[in-house]
Amino acid sequence: MTGVSTAMARTPIAAAALVAAFALPAAAQDLRICVEGAYPPFSQVSDAGELEGFDIDIAKALCAEMGASCEMVQTEWDAIIPTLEEGKCDAILASMSITEERKQRIDFTGKYYQTAASFVAPEGFDAEITDAGLAGKTVCVQRGSIHQAFIEGEFPSASLVLYPTQDEVYLDLTSGRCDAAMQDSIAAQDGFLNTPAGEGFAFVGPAYSVPRYHGEGAGIGVRKSDTELRDRLSAAILAIRESGVYKEINDAYFPFDVYDG
Amino acid sequence: MEAMCAAAAAASEAGSPWFFNPCLVLSEAPRWVEGVWITLHLTALALVFGFVLALPMACARAARAPVVDTLVRGYVYVFRGSPLLVQLFLIYYGLAQFGFVRDSLLWPVLRDAWWCCLIAFTLNSAAYQTEILRGALVATAKGDREACAALGMSPWLAARRVLIPGALRRALPQLGNETVFMLHGSAIASLVTIQDILGVGRLVNGRYYVVYEGLLTAAALYMALTWLVVWGVARLERRYLRHLAR
Incomplete structure (x- = not known):
């Protein structure tokens, strides 16, 4: 600390420049x-x-x-x-x-x-969208999302798999590792179903909007x-x-x- | 226990993000146990299978077996030449992009994240262990070889009774090192959906919107496991490297 202050005292211009350099980001971006x-x-x-x-x-x-x-x-x-x-x-x-x-x-x-939340699955997915119907099915969601809490709460029999990002959920939906994925309907529509990767996939079941899980x-x-x-x-x-x-x-x-x- | 959790919740409510709440960790106790098991299981299998692959490759390298030597050298270069994470992603997400892979007999295995991790870790560890064992084999004292020849041992018998056991002793400290590396390297399994120690840590963090609770607990568990490995290797060294003990 002493070293710094002596250096500052000796070269006031450099010290001022140093202060300015550190202060700049805070001032320019509030x-x-x-x-x-x-x-x-x-x-x-x-x-x-x-x-x-x-x-x-x-x-x-x-x-x-x-x-x-x-x-x-x-x-x-x-x-x-x-x-x-x-x-x-x-x-x-x-x-x-x-x-x-x-x-x-x-x-x-x-x-x-x-927006609401929906399941996406390969076309021809015929399991019933109930806790019993999804028992043993691999359902993929993003870790720490409202969809994780929703599946844990309402479909505890499904085998839940967690991904760091939604993009990786889509990757494993196309690879076939996921039987179904739960996410925001609009994100799924535009981010997946409307893209070439989403060919052969569709929404299944209702659109969910349960305040306890999906908020306001x-x-x-x-x-x-x-x-x-x-x-x-x-x-x-x-x-x-x-x-x-x-x-x-x-x-x-x-x-x-x-x-x- | 309940009083402690209530106090912790109150402190957290008061808004300190630096506060460590042990209740969040304990509430997922069964998952932590499973996470430790998955980490141990994956690491141990990868090391054992890696060793099984590495030993013949190291012998081929040490004996300068024509063609095989070059092939093994290429294999080792590839698997030591890129990060383990890249190799895991290539096996997990990369292979799954090809239709013929998904239609093949291998898919039931490659579909499973656990197997993808085991394959990536095994192939990677085999490369490192090959070099460790090759070094130890090459370092065999000239007198050992001469003694084997003088006794009329066949090359196979000499390798089995003298050269390989000697090399394994010399390789012990480095194999211990590789064990620790593999244990820590296995944490990337959490990036491909495996609920290993780090996976559970991130689950806790994600569920309760915290940082330290999940990561510090994971770090502590890894440290405890590392301590076990170090202790085990030290015991083995005491037994097999007794002539070097002071």
């Missing part, structure tokens, strides 16, 4: 947003290596609305809440459903979209102490709904309004 990047069409990495998707566009629109400059922080899904709590980002905008369990750890804005729609997560940021973001969501920016983004991805599911 909001860091945790996103996932492996959940098409909401969040993915493009061929050019850029983050893109509905979540990313919404994040940019909210930042523009609030007049904040934002930095996207790509984060592993199952570490995303701790990453927020440790202060490595300030908000989670990653298609995270607002659930009671998560609300014990973090705060949420109002929802920014709401997807919201933006913030630390519990950040009530001001939460309220600013909530207001910004309503503002872009109002201004038509939301609709513009929505229509670029979906043929219907995802706000109400």
Whole structure:
């Protein structure tokens, strides 16, 4: 420490430059947003290596609305809440459903979209969608998702297999290791069924929206102490709904309004 | 126990992300036990099968057997030349992309994540063990070979009674090292859906939105297993390398 301060005293210009270099990122980016990047069409990495998707566009629109400059922080899904709590980002905008369990750890804005969850299976899948019907069937979900809790709670006889990302769930659906997968309906439609890899697969069973598991729609997560940021973001969501920016983004991805599911 | 959990929940509610809540770990106790078993089972089988493959390959290398030497050299180069994780992904996700693999007789095996791990770990460990054993064989004292020849032993008999047992003794510390590496390397099984020690750790983290509870517990379990390996190897060394003991 002494060494540093002497060096600073001796070369004030270098010291000032050093301070500026460290201060710069904080000044230029007042909001860091945790996103996932492996959940098409909401969040993915493009061929050019850029983050893109509905979540990313919404994040940019909210930042523009609030007049904040934002930095996207790509984060592993199952570490995303701790990453927020440790202060490595300030908000989670990653298609995270607002659930009671998560609300014990973090705060949420109002929802920014709401969709149902469905099973996807190979065409010709004829097992009955009940706990008994799925007994012994391999059902694949993303680890730490609401879908894991849903299958554990409602289909305990199914043999549940957990994956780090939703992309890997799709990979093993096509390889045939998964008999069925449970995930968000829209993510499955656009991220899998509408792609070449999804040929020969279809939704099976109903679309589920059970508040106890699936929550009240997807919201933006913030630390519990950040009530001001939460309220600013909530207001910004309503503002872009109002201004038509939301609709513009929505229509670029979906043929219907995802706000109400 | 219940009072402790209630206190832990309250502290966590108060908002400290640094707090370690042992109840989250204990609530998944049966999974941890199963995770330890899977890690041990996979590691042990990979090491044993790897050894079975490595011994003949090492002999071929040490004896400079024509053609076979070159083939083994290529095999070792390939499996030591890329990360174990890449090899596992290639076997698990890579092979599954080919229709002919999915239609083949091998698919019931390759379909199973556990077998994919065992195959990847075995092939990888065999490469490392081949080099360990080759080194130990090459280091055989010249006098040992001469004594075998003087007694009129056939090359096979000499290998069985003198050269290989001697090499195994010399290789013991390095084989112990390989055991520890394999034990820790096996943690990547959790990336292809296996609920090994790290897999359970990440399950706990994912379920309760925490970091330390799952990872620290996993680290502690790996350390305990490492200690067991080190202790076991030290015992073997005391027995088989007694002439080197001080």
